[in-house]
Structure formats: structure tokens, C-alpha cells
Amino acid sequence: MSTLVFLEHHGNELQKGSLGVLAKAQALGGDIAAVVLGSGVEALAADAGRYGASTVYVADDQKLEAPLPQPRVDAIAQLVRDKGIETVLFAQSILSADIAAALAARLEAGLNWQLVDIAAKDGQVVGKQSALGDSVLVDVGWTSTPRLALFRAGVADPVETGGSASVEKIEVAFEEHSLAAEMLEQAHEESSGPSIEDAAVIVAGGRGLGAPEGFGMIEELAKALGGAVAATRAVVDAGWYPYAAQVGQTGKNVSPGLYVACGISGAIQHKVGMQNSKTIVAINKDPNAPIFEFADFGVVGDLHQIVPKLTELVRARRG
Amino acid sequence: MKIAVCVKQVPDAAVHKRIDSGTKRLDRSGEGALNPVDANAVEEALRIKEAAGEGEVVVVSMGPEKALDSLRKALAMGADRALLVSDSAAAGSDLVATSYALAKALERESPDLVLFGQQASDSDGAVLWAAVAERLRRPMISQAAELKLEGGQITGKRQTEFGYDVIRATLPAVVAVADSINDPRYPSLKGIMGAKKKQQDVVSLADLGVEAERAGEQGSRTEVLALSDPPPRGDTQKIEDDGSGAEKIVEFLAGKRLL
Numbered sequence: 001m002s003t004l005v006f007l008e009h010h011g012n013e014l015q016k017g018s019l020g021v022l023a024k025a026q027a028l029g030g031d032i033a034a035v036v037l038g039s040g041v042e043a044l045a046a047d048a049g050r051y052g053a054s055t056v057y058v059a060d061d062q063k064l065e066a067p068l069p070q071p072r073v074d075a076i077a078q079l080v081r082d083k084g085i086e087t088v089l090f091a092q093s094i095l096s097a098d099i100a101a102a103l104a105a106r107l108e109a110g111l112n113w114q115l116v117d118i119a120a121k122d123g124q125v126v127g128k129q130s131a132l133g134d135s136v137l138v139d140v141g142w143t144s145t146p147r148l149a150l151f152r153a154g155v156a157d158p159v160e161t162g163g164s165a166s167v168e169k170i171e172v173a174f175e176e177h178s179l180a181a182e183m184l185e186q187a188h189e190e191s192s193g194p195s196i197e198d199a200a201v202i203v204a205g206g207r208g209l210g211a212p213e214g215f216g217m218i219e220e221l222a223k224a225l226g227g228a229v230a231a232t233r234a235v236v237d238a239g240w241y242p243y244a245a246q247v248g249q250t251g252k253n254v255s256p257g258l259y260v261a262c263g264i265s266g267a268i269q270h271k272v273g274m275q276n277s278k279t280i281v282a283i284n285k286d287p288n289a290p291i292f293e294f295a296d297f298g299v300v301g302d303l304h305q306i307v308p309k310l311t312e313l314v315r316a317r318r319g
Numbered sequence: 320m321k322i323a324v325c326v327k328q329v330p331d332a333a334v335h336k337r338i339d340s341g342t343k344r345l346d347r348s349g350e351g352a353l354n355p356v357d358a359n360a361v362e363e364a365l366r367i368k369e370a371a372g373e374g375e376v377v378v379v380s381m382g383p384e385k386a387l388d389s390l391r392k393a394l395a396m397g398a399d400r401a402l403l404v405s406d407s408a409a410a411g412s413d414l415v416a417t418s419y420a421l422a423k424a425l426e427r428e429s430p431d432l433v434l435f436g437q438q439a440s441d442s443d444g445a446v447l448w449a450a451v452a453e454r455l456r457r458p459m460i461s462q463a464a465e466l467k468l469e470g471g472q473i474t475g476k477r478q479t480e481f482g483y484d485v486i487r488a489t490l491p492a493v494v495a496v497a498d499s500i501n502d503p504r505y506p507s508l509k510g511i512m513g514a515k516k517k518q519q520d521v522v523s524l525a526d527l528g529v530e531a532e533r534a535g536e537q538g539s540r541t542e543v544l545a546l547s548d549p550p551p552r553g554d555t556q557k558i559e560d561d562g563s564g565a566e567k568i569v570e571f572l573a574g575k576r577l578l
Contacts (some may be wrong), residue, residue, distance in 0.1 A: 010481055049423050067479075068486070069449065070458065094479045098461050101446035102453040104414050110540030111414050113444055126544060132336050132345075132441075139544040150446075180458035181488040184474070188482035201577075233478075237464075237499050239362045243482050250462060250478040250497070268440075279575055282570060292557050301560025309565035317569065317578055 001030030001120065001249065003087045004079065008096055009036065009044055015195070017091035017253060019051045020036020021151045024275035025089055026052055026159075027317030032055060033078060034165070037072050039065035042167065051093065051145075051158050056165040057083075059172045059267045066183030069098035075172040077106050082170075086145045087125060090182060091116070092153045092272075097271045100150050110142040113150040133268065134275075134294070154253040156278045201227025204247060204274070205235065207304060208284060212240035212249045217307045218262060225313040230254065232270050248273035266291025283307065320374035320468075323430035325421065326357040327395060328386040329441040334539070343543040352567055353389040353550040356436030360501035361393045364434050365504075365517035368470060370422050375399050375549060379424055381409060381417060387519060394514035395506030401429065406524040418450035423527040425455060432473065435495040437462060445495075446499070450491035460486045461495040472475060472531050 005022045008015040014036075014234040017188070018045060034053035036045045038060070045056040046150035051273070059075045070150060076099065090096040098149040104111040117128040129151055131154075167271050196202055200224040203222040205215055216227070222229045233248050247254055259277035266282070266289055274280070275294065283303045292298040299306060330336050336351040368374040374565065378393040380386050381404040404424050405522070411418065425433060431454070435448040445461075452459035463475035465481070469528040473492050476483040488494075506514070524534050533536060558567055572578045 021459075068483070073453065075471045094462055094477070097445050098459070101414065101449035102459075104446075104454040104540075105418050105450035108415055108540065111446065112541050130549065132338065135336075136338055137547045137549045139547070140336070141542045141544050142540060143542055144540050155546055160534075175456070177456040177458060180450075181460065181486055181492075184487050185485040186482070187485070199399060234500070251480055253480075256508065258572070267434040269438075269544060279570070283564070287557075287559075294555065294556070295557075296553065296555060298555065298557040298570065299560050299564040299568060306560060306568075306570065310392045310568055311564055313569045314578065317573075 001028055001033050001087070002083070002085050003028050004031065004076070005032065005034045005046055005086045005087065005089045006076065006096060006099065007034050007036050008091065008093055009038060009041065009075045011298065012044070013045060014044055015091065015093070015155055016158060017093065020154070020156035021089050021091045022048070022051050022053060023159040023192050024118060024151065024156045027118060028087065031055070033085070035076060037064045039076050045167045045286070046165070048164050050160055052161045052163065053165045054163070056167050056171050058167055059170050061172060063174055063179060064172070066096050068183060069095055069102060070173070070178035070181065071174055073102045073106055074174050074178050075170070076103055078172060078248065079170065080107060081147050087147045087149070090150045097150060100148050103256070104148055107146055109142065109146045109148050110139040111148040111150065112142070115149050115151045117154050118149060127202055153272060154255050167225050190210040195230045196254055197252050198211070199228035199254070201225045201257045202230045202233070202254055202277070203227055203260045204230035204264060205262050205263035207234050209235070210242070215241055217311065221260065221307055221311045223315070224311045224318065225258070226257070227258070232264055252311050261291055261295065263308055265289045265292055266294070320368065320371050321377070321428070321430040322432045322434060323377050324357070324360050324398065324434045325448070325489050326361065326380050326389065326395065326414045326436070327354045327381040327391040327439050328352070328382050329439060334472050335550060338546055340546060343546065344409050347383065351385060353392045354436055354439050354497045356438055356496070357578065358396070359498050359500055360434040360436045361396050361398055362503040363466060363496050363531050365397045366501065367432070367466070368474070369416065372468060375501070376432065377402060377428055379421070379428065380404070381421055383519060387521070390519065391514045392506065394517045395510040396504055397510060399517065401519045403521045404521070404524070404527065407549065408524055408531060408536070411536040411539065413531045413539035414446055414450055415540045416534050417539065418447060418454055419467045419533055420524060420527065420529050421447070422454035424522070427450065427527065431490050431494045432573050435462045435493070437495045439496050439550055448493050448495040457491050457493050458488035460488055463494050464499045465498045466476055466494065466496070466500070510527050
């Protein structure tokens with residue numbers, strides 16, 4: 001069994017989600033390799049050995065500098081063919097989903113997504129897929145190799161194995177259509193406060209706040225609880241709060257001990273970014289909001305009444 | 320400028336979605352609707368055509384014949400005609416098989432631009448356009464929150480986990496739009512009446528030259544083995560605020576030692 005894990009990086013950091021998938025890959029046994037694609041990324045490759053990869057393939061090429069999917073499809077397809085790789089695993093992200101899907105077409109390979117786990121039984125690989133709003137668990141398989149899989153964001157934490165990997169450089173031959181898109185500009189906001197990804201407590205606000213000023217009371221509650229502030233895509237798009245605080249499909253993935261959702265309906269795009277939180281508390285005036293289906297404790301009511309009072313009570317308790 | 324918009328019929332939001340334990344496929348017998356973000360893709364195509372003052376918008380779909388109901392919504396919004404790939408042999412197609420048949424249909428249309436909605440509400444997948452772009456050997460832009468066409472090139476603002484990327488691709492290209500790109504128009508009464516008279520072609524896999532072994536379960540590379548209930552998430556409690564909501568939250572948090 002030979003497995004390859006695509007390691008996504010941003011700036012000078014390997015993404016936690018893909019290192020988590022590297023930890024999951026160990027369950028398959030056999031050879032576990034990783035691949036890092038970019039420009040000036042050799043130092044990152046050496047890092048991957050500490051998280052369980054025995055070999056790390058690196059393509060260091062200007063054409064791989066921008067985070068565009070298609071040149072990466074060329075690189076991984078080439079690796080799968082040259083090295084006889086049977087399984088390729090990805091952590092769900094905007095970039096990785098595009099790569100995995102295009103790779104499926106290139107290699108005529110089966111792709112399963114929204115996986116929460118993977119295992120090998122008698123030489124057969126079985127994935128666990130959470131489907132239909134987490135109402136059903138589906139055992140999925142592949143009828144041929146290579147097998148491709150996208151893991152749901154945040155399902156596994158990286159595990160330091162203390163090993164070291166042999167780093168092997170590869171040269172990629174690019175297809176013409178893979179280079180027909182170019183990155184003109186990247187507008188990435190750096191967060192000012194502590195990153196929400198590391199926060200133990202998160203208080204998040206959505207459309208239900210009514211106006212950008214509503215974030216004032218969210219910040220107060222976060223301060224009282226010693227936590228960070230997060231926001232939904234809708235309010236970030238509306239300019240109410242900075243992008244760096246966005247949780248969801250096009251935002252951060254968080255798994256704090258406590259997530260307090262204020263005025264958030266709990267649409268799938270948001271849910272995927274926070275469903276791994278240990279305890280979820282929701283305040284929303286709509287009793288039918290989907291967030292109540294997965295919140296541990298939900299209050300149907302006016303957050304403008306409840307949140308300031310809650311802040312006061314928490315402050316009093318914490319002295 | 321010819322634009323193809325790929326759309327999908329999904330179970331209506333009001334329908335309780337379930338997987339049939341016999342076929343292990345999503346039960347599609349209930350009321351269907353146009354996948355919500357696909358309406359954004361139709362809207363964007365119409366805006367591009369209107370800005371150019373010329374062009375054609377074709378909606379393309381694959382599914383049972385009743386999917387025509389959802390295609391007619393796109394026609395009522397203003398799309399010019401519809402093409403539905405419908406064939407009992409296509410049932411159970413996974414990404415590999417679906418992208419193959421859809422690419423064949425698109426090759427026949429040979430559009431300058433192919434638009435998709437970012438995500439299907441039934442499968443939670445966000446993968447089809449990338450597989451189709453690869454089969455057509457065209458550049459792609461996903462999660463587009465803004466699009467601009469200029470001199471044979473398309474520029475899109477892609478939403479990512481880290482902020483925005485601005486990506487330019489040469490036409491013909493494939494683009495998946497995010498729902499933040501626009502607000503889809505409501506079909507007018509005139510549009511709804513007119514939709515029935517617009518051209519609606521239903522083609523089979525054979526019509527497109529798709530070999531039988533490349534469609535349906537035979538042409539798929541993934542399979543569903545078993546279904547089970549998810550592990551219980553523990554108790555979920557929901558209370559109505561009677562003025563003591565904040566106190567109740569504090570009690571709950573204290574009980575969990577979170578304060």
C-alpha cells in the first residue's frame with residue numbers, strides 16, 4: 001500500500017489540516033509519502049518528516065508559486081504514475097478540492113469527499129463519509145486505483161512522530177491548459193489579534209446582529225470569557241468585520257472548547273468551519289435555525305437582550 | 320459570446336433528504352428545485368450577455384427528465400435554451416462518470432465560457448467544475464465573487480480561506496461562482512410564460528457518443544458500501560428565552576466547567 005498526502009502551505013507554514021490528514025494516513029499502513037508544491041519550499045518539506053511522512057516529494061518551481069490548482073494537478077498526476085501511488089489524500093480547502101477533482105478526471109480515479117475517517121480492511125480501503133447534514137454516515141469505497149479522498153476540514157490534529165523524511169526533488173512537465181490561468185493579485189489580510197484558530201473560546205456574530213455596531217457586544221462577551229471574536233461570511237462580505245475573523249468554508253476552521261454563536265443561522269458553509277468545536281452555544285431569534293440542530297445549548301430569543309446580560313453575569317462570576 | 324451554465328436539480332429545501340437503503344442513492348422522488356447557487360450562475364451569465372449586448376446563454380444539466388422543471392426556472396430568468404442529458408444508464412454516476420458525460424455535452428456546444436454554481440446542496444460536493452475543466456482542458460477559476468470579461472480574457476476574484484485572489488484566465492474557461500457574486504433576479508410573469516416556448520432538448524448518452532461502460536455505476540470509480548447512523552452528538556437542549564436565557568447559559572457553562 002503506498003499513500004501520498006498533499007501538504008498545503010500558506011506563506012511559510014504547512015497547513016494544520018493537511019498535517020492532520022498525514023496523521024490519519026498512518027491507519028492505512030505501508031509507505032506514507034507527502035508532497036509539497038511551490039516556490040522556495042524545500043525547508044517546509046523537511047518539516048513534514050516530523051509529522052509522519054517517510055518520503056517528501058518536492059517540486060520547487062516558479063510556476064507553482066501562486067496557489068492555483070491546475071499546475072499542481074500536473075505535478076501530482078506525474079508522481080502517481082512514476083511512483084505507482086495507490087491512494088492520494090487531501091484536507092478539504094478551496095485549493096485542494098479543485099486539485100483533487102481535476103486529478104480525478106485526469107487519472108480516471110474515484111474521488112470520495114467529506115471523509116471523517118479512513119481504514120484498510122483485508123486490503124480494501126474504506127472511507128467514512130458524513131452526509132446529508134451529518135444525518136447519515138456512509139461507508140464509501142473505490143473500485144480501482146488510484147483512490148482519491150478529500151477529508152473534511154479539521155477532522156484530525158497533526159501528530160508529531162519525531163521522525164525525519166527523505167526529501168526527493170521532482171521536475172514537473174506542465175500541460176498547456178494548466179498554465180492558462182495566472183494570479184494577478186493576492187489580497188490577504190493579516191489578523192491583528194491572536195489567531196482564532198488557536199483560541200480556546202470563540203464568540204461569533206452573524207447577520208442577526210442587525211448592524212456592524214452589534215460586534216461591540218460580541219467583543220465585550222469575548223473579552224469577559226477570555227476568548228476571540230469570529231464572524232460569518234455574510235457579515236464579512238457586508239464589511240462588518242475583517243476577513244481574518246471569518247469562519248467557514250471560505251474562512252478559518254476552528255475547534256475551540258467553547259463556541260458561542262450569536263445571530264448565526266448555521267448554514268452549511270459556516271458549519272463546516274466550526275462543527276468540531278467541543279461545546280456549542282447558540283443564541284438566535286429563529287427557532288427553526290439549523291444551528292439548533294447541532295448546538296449543545298440553544299436559546300431562542302433576542303440576542304440584543306441576552307448577550308449584554310450574559311457578559312455581565314460572566315464578569316460577575318469571574319470577579 | 321456563448322455561455323453555458325451547468326445546473327443541477329436538487330431536492331427542494333422543504334423535502335427531508337434521505338438515502339434509499341436499497342439503491343444506496345439519494346432519494347430524488349420528492350419535489351425538486353434548482354440548486355440555489357446555480358441561480359447565481361444563471362444570473363451572472365445573463366448579466367455578461369446583457370453587458371455585451373449580444374450572445375447566447377444555454378443551460379445544461381444531467382438528470383431525470385423531471386429536471387426540465389428546474390431548467391425552466393433558468394429559462395424564465397432569461398436563459399435562451401436548455402440542454403438536458405437524460406438517460407437511465409446514467410443513474411448512479413459518480414464524479415468520473417458525470418464529468419465525462421457533461422464534458423461531452425459541453426464539447427458539442429463549444430461555449431466561450433462555462434459557468435457553474437459553487438456547491439450542490441444535496442451532495443455537499445464542490446468538485447464537478449474542476450473535473451469538467453480538466454476534461455475540456457481549459458483553465459478554471461473557482462469561488463468567484465466577481466467576474467470581469469475583457470479582450471478574450473476573464474478575470475475573477477476568488478474567495479479563499481485567507482482573503483481574495485485575483486485570477487485571470489484566457490477564454491474559453493470554466494468558472495464556478497460563489498453565491499456572494501450577485502442577487503439572482505426573480506422570473507417575471509412574462510418570463511415564466513415565455514419559458515415554455517423556449518427550445519428544450521433532451522439527449523441520451525448515445526446521442527453524445529458516451530460509451531455505455533463509461534456511464535452510471537459501470538463508469539464510476541467509487542461505490543457506496545454501507546449506511547449507518549452517525550454517533551450521537553450528546554444531548555442538544557433548546558430553550559425559549561423568558562428573560563432568564565442569560566442565566567440559563569451561565570448555568571449550562573458552569574455545569575460543563577467552562578467558566
